[in-house]
Amino acid sequence: MGHKWLKGARAVTVVMASALAAGAAVPAAVAGRPAHPTGSVDGVWRVDGYGTVLSIADGRLREHQTTAMGCAPGYEAVRTAPGTYRVEDGTLLTVRPQGVLHVSGSTGDRRLRRLAALPKACERQSPTDPLTTFDVFWSTFEENYPFFADKGIDWHAVRDTHRPEVHADTTREELFNLFADMVGPLYDAHVAVVEQGRRPFVRTRPGTSDRPDLLDAKAKEHIIRRDLGGTKPQEFGNGRISYADLPDGQGYLRISGFADYDEQDPGYAAQLAGLDRALDAVLTPERTAALRGLIIDLRVNGGGEDALGVHLARRLTDTPYVAYRKRTRATPAQAVRVEPARDAPRYTGPIAVLTGGTTFSAGETFTQALIDRPGRTIRVGEPTQGVFSDTMVRALPNGMSIRLPNEEYLTRTGTTFDITGIPPHLRTPVFTEEEFEQNRDSAFDTAAAALKS
Numbered sequence: 001m002g003h004k005w006l007k008g009a010r011a012v013t014v015v016m017a018s019a020l021a022a023g024a025a026v027p028a029a030v031a032g033r034p035a036h037p038t039g040s041v042d043g044v045w046r047v048d049g050y051g052t053v054l055s056i057a058d059g060r061l062r063e064h065q066t067t068a069m070g071c072a073p074g075y076e077a078v079r080t081a082p083g084t085y086r087v088e089d090g091t092l093l094t095v096r097p098q099g100v101l102h103v104s105g106s107t108g109d110r111r112l113r114r115l116a117a118l119p120k121a122c123e124r125q126s127p128t129d130p131l132t133t134f135d136v137f138w139s140t141f142e143e144n145y146p147f148f149a150d151k152g153i154d155w156h157a158v159r160d161t162h163r164p165e166v167h168a169d170t171t172r173e174e175l176f177n178l179f180a181d182m183v184g185p186l187y188d189a190h191v192a193v194v195e196q197g198r199r200p201f202v203r204t205r206p207g208t209s210d211r212p213d214l215l216d217a218k219a220k221e222h223i224i225r226r227d228l229g230g231t232k233p234q235e236f237g238n239g240r241i242s243y244a245d246l247p248d249g250q251g252y253l254r255i256s257g258f259a260d261y262d263e264q265d266p267g268y269a270a271q272l273a274g275l276d277r278a279l280d281a282v283l284t285p286e287r288t289a290a291l292r293g294l295i296i297d298l299r300v301n302g303g304g305e306d307a308l309g310v311h312l313a314r315r316l317t318d319t320p321y322v323a324y325r326k327r328t329r330a331t332p333a334q335a336v337r338v339e340p341a342r343d344a345p346r347y348t349g350p351i352a353v354l355t356g357g358t359t360f361s362a363g364e365t366f367t368q369a370l371i372d373r374p375g376r377t378i379r380v381g382e383p384t385q386g387v388f389s390d391t392m393v394r395a396l397p398n399g400m401s402i403r404l405p406n407e408e409y410l411t412r413t414g415t416t417f418d419i420t421g422i423p424p425h426l427r428t429p430v431f432t433e434e435e436f437e438q439n440r441d442s443a444f445d446t447a448a449a450a451l452k453s
Contacts, residue, residue: 039097040097041056041083041095041096041097042056042057043055043056043057043114043115044056044114044115044116044117044118045095045099045101045112045113045114045115046112046113046115047101047110047111047112048110048111048112048113048328048330048331049110049111049328049329049330049331049406050110050144050328050392050406051065051066051067051140051143051144051392051394051406052064052065052066052074053066053071053115053118053119053122054095054101054112055118055122056085056095059078059079060076060077060078060079060085061076061077061078061079061085061093061095062074062075062076062077063075063076064118064119064122065394065395066119066121066122067136067139067140067143068139068143069126069132069135069136069139070121070126070132070136071119071121071122071126072126072136072394072395072396072397073122073395074393074394074395075087075088076088077091077093080092083095083096083097086267089266090265090266090267090268090270091103091104091105091267091268092104092267092268092269095112099111099112099113099114100112103390104267104268104269104307105268105271105304105305105306105307105308106305106306106307106390107306107307107310107323107326107336107365108326108334108336109334111331126397127397128397128398128399129168129397129398130166130167130168130169130170130175130398131163131166131167131168132397133175133396133397133398133400134162134163134166134175134178135163136396136397137179137182137396137402138155138158138159138163138182140394140402140404141155141183141404142155142156144328144329144392144404144406145186145191145404145405145406146328146329146389146405146406146407146408146418147186147188147405147418147419150418150419151185151186151187151419153185153186158182162178162181162182165178166178172195172398172400175398175400176193176195176198176201176400179193179201179400179402180193180201183201183203184201184203186203187203187204187205187206188203188387188404188405189202189203189204189205189210189360189361189385189386189387190361190387190389190391190403190404190405191203191402191403191404191405192402192403192404193400193402194400194401194402194403195400196399200403204357204385205357205385205386205419205421207357208357208358208385209357209358212300212301212302212358212360213302215300215358215431216256216300218431218436219299219300219431220254220256222431222436222441223254223297223441223444226439226440226441227252227441227444228244228246228252231244233252233254234281234282236261236274236277236278236281236282237260237261237262237274237275237277237278238260238261238262238263238274239256240255240256240257240259240260240261241253241254241255241256241261241275241278242254243278243281243282245287246295246448248292248293248448248452249290249291249292249293250291250292250293250294250295250448250451251282251287251291251293251294251295252294252295252297253282253294253295253296253297254296254297255296255297255298255301255312255363255366256300256301256302257301257302257303257304257362257363258271258275258301258303258304258305258306258308258309258362258363258366259271259302259303259304259305259308259362260304261274261275261278262274268305268307271304271305271308272307272308272311275308275311275312276311279312279315279344280344283315283344283345283346283347284345285345287345287347288345288346288347291347291349292349292350292451293349293350293351293352293448293451293452294347294349294350294351294352294451295351295352295354295444295447295448295451296351296352296353296354297354297444298353298354298355298359298363298366298367299354299355299356299358299359299381299430299431299443300356300358300359300431301358301359301360301362301363302358302360302361302363303360303361303362303363303364304361304362304363305362306362306365306366306390308362309362309363309365309366309369310323310336310338310366310369312366313338313366313369313370313373314338314339314340314341314346315341315344315345315346315347316346316347316348316351316370316373317338317340317346317348317373317374317375318340318346318348318374319340319374320337320338320339320340321337321338321372321373321374322335322336322337322338322372322412323336323337323338323365323368323369323372324336324365324368324369324409324410324411325409325410326407326408326409326410327407327408327410328406328407328408329406333410336369338369338373348374348375349375349376350375350376350377350378350451351370351373351375351376351377351378352377352378352379352380352447352448352450352451353367353370353377353378353379353380354379354380354381354430354443354444354447355367355379355380355381355382355383355384355422355424355430356381356382356383356384356430356431356443357382357383357384357385357421357430358385358430358431359384359385359421360384360385360387361385361387361388363384364384364385364386364387364388364417364421364422365388365409367379367384367422368388368409368411368417368422371411371412371422372411372412378425378426378447378450379422379423379424379425379426380424380425380426380428380443380446380447380450381424381426381427381428381430381443382424382427382428382429382430383420383421383422383423383424384417384421384422385421386417386418386419386420386421387405387418388405388407388408388409388416388417388418389405389406389407389408389409389418390405390406390407391403391404391405392404392405392406405418426446426447426450428442428443428446429442429443430442430443
């Protein structure tokens, strides 16, 4: 959620804050642990690799966020069908009695293990003092963050340096700034410190922007005027998807996010329907047969739902293949496959993918899903941001919250592009001030030329 689980940042912070205020009441049926009939999902489950426990009873699912320091209440969800629960932000959770959890919008599944009872720590409210909050903050990263070693960060040394600075009178502002100082050197756009009433602390990879939303309008205007000859493209999905036919039989598909295609319904099904409407209008039988090359522009893409990217990849192949594999520190890698779309036209010709430092998250996982695509696929521009994981949203005892990644996305050879981003085959400037001032778009021109060769 926001992901949350998602990548896009519709978080369940409000839900978690209200749960913290109310305390961690435990459903009576769960506390009493009655025997569960065969096929029932009621009971208590640990989500391996995600630091959470789920309690299910009386048509409700509640998340409990666990660390070595204790337990905090997370989101709640209401049953909408057998084994299916809906969170306030529209996310659907599907729980199978065989011990599988699927989160709508995410690729792959999460492994569940039944527990005999809810951990004792989850039956009482955690202290909210600054030192306890510090310890939960540090432990959450210690138990879940995958990249300390790769980034040369000694997290234990960070604790030893900063914990003595915290005392009973430490203010919320001081604690917020302290947490920002601790995670700032990670330069991880999927890490955030969130306090109500102020802008979240987020730091992107050095040399890249943390506000793709501010660049989007300027880039869009530049593309229409310069690359499309002043002709406005067709727009779909709340303006996040656009398409234009180009000279020489090429097409241009721009995607600024894999989320928010439907303003009225935040649920994944509505976003998927919005994507399908766009793809049905763009990838018609006539166009897919005639296209001699397709440019997919992800240079300003704020992320969203990984599953939407895999869904798009299904329209770009006739041959099944593995998009990538996902793992956490506690779970083995799980393959995410791309299966050709059925009953829909597919384009299988050459593709040029435009990327840059403002290609975030789901924009990156889609780019990764095309690396082993059968057929010719080239990448043009600059490396992507380097943040792939679904994002955990965790409540802190004092009501603040944090976001952090806990997954790695692996290529066929077992490497990851986290931190560095996915590199282009052909490197060019991307939306620099010089490019704007001199009316250039080097990435677009390079891609169009490469597709002709």
